[in-house]
Amino acid sequence: MSFAEDPSVLPPFEPARARAVRGRLGVTVGQVAYAVMAYQGRPFPPALLEAWEAGTVVPDDSEVKALAAALWCSPVDLVGEPSTLAQCRTVAGLSISRTAAELGMTRDRWEDAERRNRWRGNAAQTDALLRVLRPPPACFVAACGRxxxxxxxxxxxxxxxxxxxxxxxxxxxxxxxxxxxxxxxxxxxxxxxxxxxxxxxxxxxxxxxxxxxxxxxxxxxxxxxxxxxxxxxxxxxx
Structure with missing residues (x-):
């Protein structure tokens, strides 16, 4: 995976969250499907949205972003808890370069941490990681290999x-x-x-x-x- 363009790596899609957002808006499956179709510029059957909301089909990151646009929310509102450092960065809304600067390390070192999902920062960098990206405990422990x-x-x-x-x-x-x-x-x-x-x-x-x-x-x-x-x-x- 190339990190040259600061990719957004989303946590897993959460069907219950998508249903809740649509419910709060008071819109139908058909209305949302039409909005997704307009955003993507290609046909989008309502049955596919029903499958996403039921959890029988999982949308990819680009599809989650399209659904978020249709629901007037952030993609982060439609996903679960981040389990990797890359997902934590995406949820925090930061680029790779900005994250590296916030943590006091080079871009290359942060890119390597994301690729491996392994954290080897010093005490000050770890303190910054916990403050800036706020990784869930499970994610942090796994990234530390402990x-x-x-x-x-x-x-x-x-x-x-x-x-x-x-x-x-x-x-x-x-x-x-x-x-x-x-x-x-x-x-x-x-x-x-x-x-x-x-x-x-x-x-x-x-x-x-x-x-x-x-x-x-x-x-x-x-x-x-x-x-x-x-x-x-x-x-x-x-």
């Missing part, structure tokens, strides 16, 4: 005395410690409930064991769910 380390810490936390792991998790996840403390407690309680079901009937115990195994395998995803529920954005490191 997802496996985080999963291991979370597994230790739910299996033991979780308060001892708050500080270590906070060094990886850019969220206030008080928020992480609450999230870890919730994960611990849920996992211990699964473990406590072992003494139930054989069927219930087997089901709980399978659920506990799945929980540990995807424990970081459960953490992200907890953090999204709190509505707390990532914060710059002290």
């Amino acid at each position: 997802s496996r380390q985080l999963r291991n810490l979370l597994r230790e936390a739910v299996n033991g005395w979780w308060p001892n792991h708050v500080t270590a998790v906070a060094r990886i996840v850019p969220v206030e410690e008080a928020v992480l403390r609450h999230a870890l407690e919730q994960l611990h309680v849920f996992y211990q409930q699964l473990e406590g079901a072992v003494g139930a009937s054989s069927w219930a115990a087997a089901a709980a064991e399978a659920q506990a195994s799945d929980f540990l395998e995807r424990i970081d995803l459960y953490l992200w769910q907890q953090l999204r529920a709190t509505g707390n954005p990532p914060h710059a490191r002290a």
Whole structure:
């Protein structure tokens, strides 16, 4: 992928958001389809818009932009949470050059970070990244290549005395410690409930064991769910 022209890389399309925007405008599928057709300059059947809104067909970035124009909104209003550094930049509405300048690095270094989705900035650059692009915690941790380390810490936390792991998790996840403390407690309680079901009937115990195994395998995803529920954005490191 060439970054020569500052491409816009959108997060995944969210059908529910598109339906909500159209609903707030009070326009029909046919009216929006006509507007999309006018924007693109080629036929656009209403059935395709219905498929987008149902989630059975996924529009590409250019089609999302066309739909946004038809709905008088920003493409960002029709997509979900960014999961890559490039998507974070697009959501922030910044060019590659402007992003590099804001973070205090060369354009080449930022382009490389986007291509690899790997963050290797120093402390000051990381602070700027969190302030300027505000990557979701899941995106930031993945870009730093610390997802496996985080999963291991979370597994230790739910299996033991979780308060001892708050500080270590906070060094990886850019969220206030008080928020992480609450999230870890919730994960611990849920996992211990699964473990406590072992003494139930054989069927219930087997089901709980399978659920506990799945929980540990995807424990970081459960953490992200907890953090999204709190509505707390990532914060710059002290």
